[in-house]
Amino acid sequence: MTAESPDVTIQHLLRELAPQVLGVVVRRHRDFSMAEDAVQEALIAAAAKWPVEGIPANPQGWLYHVAVRRLTDQVRSEVARRRREDAVASEVWAEWAFVPPPTGDIDVEEDDTLVLLFMCCHPALTPASAIALTLRAVGGLTTMEIAKAFLVPEATMAQRISRAKQSIKASGIPFSLPSDDERAERLSAVLHTLYLIFSEGYASSGGPQLQRIDLSNESIRLARMLYALLPDDLEVMGLLALMLLADARRVARTGVHGELIPLDEQDRSRWDRALIAEGVSLVTRALAHRSAGPYQLQAAIAAVHDQAARVEDTDWPAILALYGQLEQISGNPMVSLNRAVAVAMVQGPAAALDFLKTLDDDPRIAGHYRLDAVRAHLYERAGDRERALGHYRTAAERTASVPERDFLMMKAARLAAEPPQKPREAPASELT
Numbered sequence: 001m002t003a004e005s006p007d008v009t010i011q012h013l014l015r016e017l018a019p020q021v022l023g024v025v026v027r028r029h030r031d032f033s034m035a036e037d038a039v040q041e042a043l044i045a046a047a048a049k050w051p052v053e054g055i056p057a058n059p060q061g062w063l064y065h066v067a068v069r070r071l072t073d074q075v076r077s078e079v080a081r082r083r084r085e086d087a088v089a090s091e092v093w094a095e096w097a098f099v100p101p102p103t104g105d106i107d108v109e110e111d112d113t114l115v116l117l118f119m120c121c122h123p124a125l126t127p128a129s130a131i132a133l134t135l136r137a138v139g140g141l142t143t144m145e146i147a148k149a150f151l152v153p154e155a156t157m158a159q160r161i162s163r164a165k166q167s168i169k170a171s172g173i174p175f176s177l178p179s180d181d182e183r184a185e186r187l188s189a190v191l192h193t194l195y196l197i198f199s200e201g202y203a204s205s206g207g208p209q210l211q212r213i214d215l216s217n218e219s220i221r222l223a224r225m226l227y228a229l230l231p232d233d234l235e236v237m238g239l240l241a242l243m244l245l246a247d248a249r250r251v252a253r254t255g256v257h258g259e260l261i262p263l264d265e266q267d268r269s270r271w272d273r274a275l276i277a278e279g280v281s282l283v284t285r286a287l288a289h290r291s292a293g294p295y296q297l298q299a300a301i302a303a304v305h306d307q308a309a310r311v312e313d314t315d316w317p318a319i320l321a322l323y324g325q326l327e328q329i330s331g332n333p334m335v336s337l338n339r340a341v342a343v344a345m346v347q348g349p350a351a352a353l354d355f356l357k358t359l360d361d362d363p364r365i366a367g368h369y370r371l372d373a374v375r376a377h378l379y380e381r382a383g384d385r386e387r388a389l390g391h392y393r394t395a396a397e398r399t400a401s402v403p404e405r406d407f408l409m410m411k412a413a414r415l416a417a418e419p420p421q422k423p424r425e426a427p428a429s430e431l432t
Contacts, residue, residue: 010046010047010050010051010055011047011214012213012214013055013059014043014046014047015140015214015215015218016214016217016218017059017060017063018039018043018063018140019113019116019137019138019139019140019218020060020112020113021039021042021060021063021064021067022035022036022039022116022137022138023112023113023115023116023175024060024064024112025038025039025064025067025068025071026112026116026119026175027112027115027175029068029071031169032119032165032168032169032173033165033166033168033169034071034074035067035071036136036137036165037070037074038067038068038070038071038074039063039067041066041067041070042063042064042066042067042070043063045066046059046062046063046066112175113138113222113225114177114222114225114226114229115175115176115177116137116138116175117134117138117190117193117194117222117226118177118178118182118183118186118190119168119173119175120133120134120137120138120164120168120193121134121186121189121190121193122168122171122173122186123182123185123186124167124168124171124173125164125167125168127188127189127192128160129160129161129163129164129167130164130186130189130193131189131192131193131196132146132157132160132161132164133161133164133165133168134189134190134193135193135196135197136161138193138197138222139193139196139197139200139215139218139219140214140215140218141197141200141215143157143158143161144157145200145205145206146161148205148206148400177229183230187230187233187235187236190226191235191236191239191295194219194222194223194226194239195219195239195242195295197215197218197219197222198215198216198219198220198223198243198246200212200215201213201214201215201216201217201218201219202216202246202247203401203404204401205400205401206400206401207400207401207402208258208402208403209258209402209403210253210254210258210260210401210403210404211250211253211254213250216243216247216250219243220240220243220244220247223236223239223240223243224240226240227240234286234289234290234292234293234296235286235293235294235295235296237282237283237285237286237296238282238283238286238292238293238294238295238296238297238298238299239295239299240279240282241278241279241280241282241283241286241295241296241299241302241303242279242283242295242298242299242302243279244275244276244278244279244282245275245276245279245280245283245299245302245303245305245306246302247272247275248271248272248273248275248276248279248306249263249266249271249272249306250272251270251272252266252267252268252270252271253266254403258403259403259406259407260403260404260406260407262407263305263311264311268308268309268310271306276303276306276307279299279302279303279306280303280306280307282299283296283299283300283303284303286299287300292325293329294326294329294330297322297325297326297329298326300322301319301322301323301326304318304319304322305319314345316342316345316346317346319342319345320339320342320343320345320346323335323338323339323342324339326339327339333359333362333364333365334365334370336355336358336359337356337359337365337370337371337374339355340352340355340356340374340378341374341377343355344377344378344381349378349379349381349382350382352378353375353378353379353382356371356374356375356378359371367398368398369394369395369396369397369398369399369404369408370395372391372392372394372395372398373391373392373395373408375387375391376388376389376390376391376392376395376408376411376412379391380411380415385415385416388415389412389415389416392408392409392411392412392415393408393409393412395408396408396409396412
C-alpha cells in the first residue's frame with residue numbers, strides 16, 4: 001500500500017483534532033457558534049502553515065491558541081461595533097475578559113468530543129438539525145456531504161446548520177454530559193448521527209475514494225466511548241457491532257488502484273478476524289436480551305456475512321428473515337432495496353424484480369443510483385442483457401462516487417462484450 005502524502009496525513013490529523021479542539025473551546029468560552037467559526041479558521045490556518053513549517057509538537061494546543069486568538073478578535077470587533085452604535089459594549093467585554101489569549105501550551109488531554117456530541121443533539125433542535133450540526137461539528141463532514149446524506153440542496157443544509165448553531169447559543173445549554181433522562185432523550189439522534197458518519201466513511205457519497213478511513217475511525221472511536229458510557233444499552237452495543245463487522249472488511253473492499261471489490265469477490269482471508277470476533281460477541285449479547293432494534297438487526301446481518309468462510313456458505317434465508325424484521329420496524333427504502341438482493345438469492349431474480357416495483361413510487365429512493373444498480377444485477381442474473389446494460393449505465397451516470405461509477409461501467413462493458421450466458425448468481429449487496 002502506498003504511503004500517504006504529508007498533506008493527506010495533515011488532513012487526517014486535522015479532521016481527528018477538530019472536534020476535540022472545538023470541545024475545549026466551547027467548554028471554556030461557552031459560545032458554540034463563535035467557537036465553531038474560530039476553530040474553522042484555525043483549521044484553515046493549520047492547513048496552510050503545517051505543510052510548510054511542519055506539524056507542531058502540540059498540534060491540539062496550536063489549534064486552540066489560534067482559535068482563541070480568532071475568538072478574541074471576534075469579540076473585540078463586536079465590542080467596537082457596539083461602541084460605534086452606543087451599545088453597552090462594556091457588558092459584552094466583561095463576559096469575555098476572563099479569557100486572555102494563552103501564552104503557553106494548554107492541557108487538552110481531556111476529550112470533550114462525547115460531550116460535544118450530546119450537546120449537538122439537544123432537544124432544543126429538531127432531530128434533522130441536530131444530526132446535521134453534529135455531522136459538521138463532530139464528524140467533520142462538509143456542508144455538501146451532509147446535504148447529500150439528507151438529499152437536500154447545499155444552500156438548504158447551510159441554513160439549517162446556521163439556525164442550529166444559533167439555537168444552541170440562544171438555549172444557554174451547559175457544556176457537560178446530560179443527566180440520565182436527558183441522555184435517553186438525545187440518544188436516538190446520537191446513534192443515527194454516528195451511523196451516518198460511519199456510512200460516509202464506509203462508502204463515500206462522492207469523490208475519487210471509495211472509503212474515508214478517517215471518518216470510519218472517528219465514528220468507531222466515538223461509538224466505543226458511547227459504549228463505555230452506556231455498556232448495557234442494546235442499540236449502542238448493536239451499532240458498535242455493526243461498525244466493527246463492516247470495518248473488518250475494509251482492506252478487502254478495494255484493489256491496488258482503489259477500485260471497488262464487491263462482497264462476493266473479496267478475499268476473505270484479508271478480513272480482520274479480531275474485529276469480526278468482537279462484533280459477533282457484541283451482537284450475540286445484544287440479541288440475547290429482547291426484541292432487537294434496527295442497529296442490532298443490521299449487525300446480525302453483517303455477522304452472517306462475516307462468518308461465512310466462502311460466499312457460497314452465506315445463509316441467505318437467515319439474512320432474508322432478518323431483513324424482513326428490519327423492514328417492519330424501519331420503513332427505510334434502502335432496507336427494502338437490500339432485502340430485494342436476499343429475495344433474489346432465496347426465491348430467484350423474478351421475485352426480486354417484482355418486489356422492487358414497490359419502490360418505484362417512493363420519492364426517497366426513486367431515481368437513486370442504487371435502485372438501478374440492483375435492478376441491473378437482477379436482470380443480469382435473469383439473463384436479460386439489454387435491460388441489465390441500461391440500468392448499469394444509468395446507475396453509473398447517477399452516482400457521484402468515482403470508484404462506484406467505474407465499477408458499474410466496468411460491469412456494463414464486460415456484459416456487453418460477453419456472449420450470452422445462462423443466468424448466474426447475483427452479487428451480494430455492498431451495504432451488508
